[in-house]
Amino acid sequence: MLNSRFDRLCSGARNWVVAGMLVLVAGCASTGNPQDPLEGYNRAMFSFNEGVDKAVIRPAAQAYEAVLPSPVRTGIGNVFGNLGDPWIAMNNLLQGKVADAISDVMRFLVNTTLGFAGILDIASEAGLPKHDEDFGQTLGAWGVGEGAYVVLPFFGPRTLRDAAALPFDMLEDNVWSIQHVPTRNTLTAVRLTHTRSRLLGLDKTLNEATLDKYRYVRDFYLEQRRYKVFDGNPPRVYEDFNGDEAHRMPVGESLDVLARVAVEELELLGVGELVMLGRSPDGMN
Numbered sequence: 001m002l003n004s005r006f007d008r009l010c011s012g013a014r015n016w017v018v019a020g021m022l023v024l025v026a027g028c029a030s031t032g033n034p035q036d037p038l039e040g041y042n043r044a045m046f047s048f049n050e051g052v053d054k055a056v057i058r059p060a061a062q063a064y065e066a067v068l069p070s071p072v073r074t075g076i077g078n079v080f081g082n083l084g085d086p087w088i089a090m091n092n093l094l095q096g097k098v099a100d101a102i103s104d105v106m107r108f109l110v111n112t113t114l115g116f117a118g119i120l121d122i123a124s125e126a127g128l129p130k131h132d133e134d135f136g137q138t139l140g141a142w143g144v145g146e147g148a149y150v151v152l153p154f155f156g157p158r159t160l161r162d163a164a165a166l167p168f169d170m171l172e173d174n175v176w177s178i179q180h181v182p183t184r185n186t187l188t189a190v191r192l193t194h195t196r197s198r199l200l201g202l203d204k205t206l207n208e209a210t211l212d213k214y215r216y217v218r219d220f221y222l223e224q225r226r227y228k229v230f231d232g233n234p235p236r237v238y239e240d241f242n243g244d245e246a247h248r249m250p251v252g253e254s255l256d257v258l259a260r261v262a263v264e265e266l267e268l269l270g271v272g273e274l275v276m277l278g279r280s281p282d283g284m285n
Contacts, residue, residue: 036149036218045151046214052154053196058203061196073194075119080191081130082111082118083174090172091133095141103128132228135169136162140229149218157221 036042089104107123115122124130139161147160170176175191178184210216226234
């Protein structure tokens with residue numbers, strides 16, 4: 001089992017190295033924003049991902065929301081949230097947050113048993129809050145710099161640090177690790193559709209919020225990731241370059257409630273899981 005996971009990790013790492021090299025080549029034309037030196041490439045990939053979303057993911061999410069009542073959708077979201085708690089616990093442990101890791105394990109045990117396989121979120125009512133940790137945040141806690149902003153095909157906005165962490169998050173994904181291909185594909189498609197359905201009400205807001213949707217998404221994504229890495233207390237400010245002028249804003253002050261909710265999901269808006277359907281978990285390519 002360990003050898004299999006190691007082989008899958010090595011295969012995935014090779015793929016991401018190749019992808020990273022292609023990204024660097026494609027993004028040679030840099031802009032005035034040092035955080036986004038690949039803006040030419042990123043804007044093209046942002047448009048590509050939006051096209052895929054418009055053609056495939058959004059219609060599926062709209063049908064999902066129309067067919068299933070809210071309580072059913074809540075239960076589905078709870079199940080997927082419960083499946084993610086063990087990896088969240090591991091990342092909390094790797095970051096030295098032992099109490100949070102224990103809480104995550106307790107959440108998983110309580111919701112899996114008393115919550116009927118996670119359909120009901122009993123743990124939250126019992127005072128065990130839901131945490132949100134991934135390996136990218138763990139690398140950040142270890143002092144790894146975030147690197148340049150990059151938009152991955154299908155997977156959406158990332159930093160180079162988060163892109164490097166993505167294979168680890170996928171390998172430890174309790175859905176993606178299912179060996180029975182039809183079951184894994186079905187759950188993956190349902191999870192992707194459910195995640196997208198949560199953003200349907202925000203589409204109009206994001207489209208009307210700014211004349212430059214790409215820049216809006218980029219700036220809020222970077223701010224949100226820093227907010228998460230430093231557990232709500234980022235020690236620095238965000239510099240947004242517009243030509244030769246810089247605007248310095250304390251992290252968090254520019255996020256209103258609606259924007260914060262939107263950005264919480266933007267990193268999941270990439271449709272990378274779609275291209276994984278039908279592929280064996282023995283290989284990341």
